[in-house]
Amino acid sequence: MLVSALPHFRAAGYETHVLSTGVDRGGFAPALERAGCVVHHIPFDRRLAFAHRFHRLVAAVKPHVTHVHCERAAPLYAGLAAPSARVIRTIHACFDFTGTLRLRKGGERWLCRRVFGVIHAAPSPSVRDNERHRFMNDTALCPNWYDDSRFFPPTDAERHAARRDLGFAPDDFVVASVGNHEPVKNYHRALQAIRQLPPERRVRFLHVGRPIDPSTGESLPQLAAGLDLSDQARFVGQSDEVPRYLHAADIHMMPSMREGFGMAAVEAMASGLPQILADVPGLADFKGIAPGVVHASPTVNGLAAALAAMSAISDAERRQAGLAIAVAARSRFSTATGVARYVQLYGSSNSC
Template sequence: MKVLHVITNLETGGAEKLLVDFLPLLKQDCQVELALFQGQKTEFYKRLKDKGITIHSFSENRNVYHLKNVFCLAKLARKFDIVHTHNTACQIYGAIASLFSKAKWCTTEHTTTSRHRVWWFAPVEKWMYSRYTHVICISEATQQSMQEVVGKSAPETTVICNGINIKKYHDAFPASDLKKDGKIITMVGRWSYQKDQATIIRAIAKLPKVYKLWLVGYGETEEVLKALARKLCVNDRVLFLGLRNDVPNILKASDVVVQSSHIEGFGLAAVEGMAAGKPIIASDVEGLAQVVKDAGLLFPHEDADTLALEIEGVCMNEVLYSELVEKGYVRAAQYDISTMVEGYTNIYKTIFSK
């Protein structure tokens, strides 16, 4: 069984990181390769190549919506039994390419919002999903969001939550190159509007100087966030770490992990924090709340005042801290990547047999 996964590129992002961890394990059960609309040699790209994954790049940096991507995908798909798309551009162009391919097509829905909120896109989206044999949703929230738009014409769907290598995070040693001075609050995620690092920066500004913030990632809001830190006079307490290959070690060196996102389809970074044995405080938004509820603390979306109180409350209360660590690890164990691999493999076998 030959399976081709398709995504726009391998820049930093939840779906991209998922493929880096997931595809090498998936190839134990089937022949799996990856197609990219943009094939920049990012760190994720190099990691997949090192793990033996064949990567087909349609261009170096051509616009992901360039029509040439449709023809490249349609031609490549003829060599595979199943084609699995991720992210909007690939989902739309995959639907078009499926008209010229005998392969079985499936897709993963990673988000609860974005295009689902654009009313005029609904007819396009309904047609797009009709071209897929199966849709995998990363949470019940993403499934509900999709079905609200597609309605009764929705294809067969299955919820398979994202997963991580629990042992990798649990057994990690604290990062040795970072000076731990005070209480370390960490947030991992692309620096973007969606992730809303601005709220955690505002919360840090409301806390005593002993509280420091580590931001792991990179993205388009970097300069805006740095300007905000300077404006609030906390630039000496906010460390922008950039892209790191040692996220488990950074989490181990932290005291509390925060996810202050505007939007999350699932909340993989929250699971990583719980697996590393750290209390999680997250914004109460769809997808993320389902992962954290009853295993961590939730605060009202964009409420920096409440977030600051929650952070200080956890750090000052040893009993609460230990309780959240214990509950968080139990919750994280539910999302081991082996369960995800098994779920995807079973769907592929079902699709292939039809």
């Protein structure tokens, strides 16, 4: 998102610095630097030395706007940056904190808003509503955007080439899912749902992303093998060629138990694919965007029913619906549209 947005931010007068607080700079740091970002790295530490190093960075860079994206230590960043900069914080997930943690997080948001003047933003109505109801925290709605220079509907020739290169037959019904495997993504139920469809539907599952859950060691290829789906499922791992895989698909499925926004769904919409989305926070927000975006219960039976209905539609009908979905996605979630919302929050007269 940031790489695609940098030309728009520069056009509005903004230079972008990025702070990584991970153990290392992160694998995407070189791409950010090639795009024109200045990347700083201060590994997070709960000791006072970390706060001191961050404060020195703020004093050196002198930002007009500090944009916080993390839940961890958000009040620290806001408190140290607020005296000299406008502070925006985007809350990227529907945090379901309860008990004393909920009270503490609500207090942190109050402190940031009322004392430090932080403007909170939410990428989706689901996050906005969760913040309001759980933490009494009002947020500005600023949906995420996709890279519209990379994600767009393929031509017929591009689609046929992608399917041929990946070994899919013309009558295969290819279901793509993009995302790293972890419990909340619900891929185990998606595989069980595919198992319910009869062989004559020729369902093929194409997964792009990390196929092994690092926290549990659970493997999607092993799950598929246990369901006798090895011949129907392909796991390509993490890839920079997501558009090519989407071009080979007939539909996109996102069976997650919850999402903050559903970026992979938007990228697939922009690529002209009909959608099967779980009817959960973060994905339910896409209801009514266009015909061909179907919501289903994130259960085996719910996903199986949606797959059966979608596979029964002709290829021509799916392609027509997908093109309309792509138009709707571009009008709502293009890079220029998303950046404009944040420039408005930043204050368009500021230049940094």
